[in-house]
Amino acid sequence: MCSALLLSGCNNSKSDSVGGSKPTPEDTPTFTLAWSEYPSWSVFGVAHELGLVDKEEGKMGSLEEKHGVDIVLEEATYDTCLNRYTSGNCDAVCMTNMDALIICPSRSGVAFLPTSTSVGADACIVVGIDDLDALKDHKIYGLEGTVSQYCFARCIEEIAKETGGDQKPGDYQFTNQDPAIAAAAMSGNQETHQAIMVWNPFVLQTLNDRADAKVLFDSSKIPGEIVDMVVVAAESQEKEGADKFMAAVADVFYAMNAEMASEERGDEVLVEVGKKFSQLGLEDMKKVVQQTQFYKTAEDAKKLMASDEFKQTMEVVEKFCVEQGLVKDPTYTFDGDATAALQFDASILDTL
Structure with missing residues (x-):
């Protein structure tokens, strides 16, 4: 459970759920996001505690209400999350750019939200x-x-x-x-x-x-080469309400970045993220977020995805994966080619 200070910042509506979540109206589209413990992914677990999103199906946090979508958050180990994605048991998953290249030939996906990059992690x-x-x-x-x-x-x-x-x-x-x-x-x-x-x-x-x-x-x-992301399955992107889901996930992520930057309670929010990330305390978490640099705004994310540097990075990642026998013939695109197994497309961020 989040602390009294965290709860004091949740929305003011009251219910039995953390953060005052409300029942989901009928006909609201529902999507599932699988996430595992890592700094820029653990924020989704804390977002539940803050009332921005309710992880349970049938309940909505404030940002789910804003976007008109029910987001089910499923926490598991990293490998379990990847397996859930490939088996079609979730709509979206948190994974690295390298694993997206390896896995998406089994189930096509769209990388729409870069969350962080390893700079010493x-x-x-x-x-x-x-x-x-x-x-x-x-x-x-x-x-x-x-x-x-x-x-x-x-x-x-x-x-x-x-x-x-x-x-x-x-x-x-x-x-x-x-x-x-x-x-x-x-x-x-x-x-x-x-x-x-x-x-x-x-x-x-x-x-x-x-x-x-x-x-x-x-x-x-190698800054900017290991990139943590949220990837939505291409088939799920075709479902009604998918744009609402993707926008809401991004909105939650950026709202959590704003919380961590808050002078009033940023340290406490960071500690809560640390509790989701192997129980690290404040000082260690301050090091963690230096070594795992977040893409804190939509502008940061769009700049990465549009950059020549990232396109060149993916060529390097592809070469390594092919040489190691991790993937045979990967196909990815930055220009919206729907036939590619993996699409890098942050255009949903323009709607925020």
Whole structure:
């Protein structure tokens, strides 16, 4: 439950639901958004507590009422969310641009809301290793076929480019392991784990647990390449009320950004987001939102989606995914080609 301070800012209508939600009128379109714990996605869980949206079907928060749509929020692990999307059991899902490229050939989608980008939230953490040459002698534990492996490979390439070195991702022993297990092994001083490649909260937790651990490199080397998004299924976009749903989701997201920027209670809202994101406190969450930079306004999002840089980024992501055998023949578009498996289209944000 949200605190008294948070509840004091919810809309003033009263009911038995958090934030004074109201029953959904008949014939209101209903859509489902699957989300997992991550900073710019956990805001949807807090939005329920603030009364902006009611996660239950048949109840509406203030922004659902505004847009005339019932949004059902389903929280699950990241992999479960992706599975729900591919199996047709949700209308939209929170996922990265890389996973959208991999998954959308199975169920076409439209990426309409970029929420954040990793600028240090994915990191190679080491103990007793000072440079890339020394790193070659050790296994680097991280989850293969994910943004962790992508970030590792891209950072090696960028560092080599910066330094004039000849290092290549294939020179290193990237070893498949779940990030929670890898981080726990390093935190537990296991000698086998002198290098790990993980994302937050495991980055901060590991650095907090081991004073001799340090970041060798991180995703600040590749800002704007790992992008967190909301993707709606193309078939769901054809349903009546889809535009209302997409606009409402975006409106909720930007309203939460405004709440976190509030001088009056921004810190407390950030703490509530932290509770949805592995129970991190205020100081750690302040670091998290520096390392996971939000696209705080519709203007920020539209600028990203229209940029040549992001189009070039997707070419790099595509190359990595194809080379790793993660996807065979991906098709994506920025110009509204409905035959593409993945469309990048933020035009709904013009309606806000």
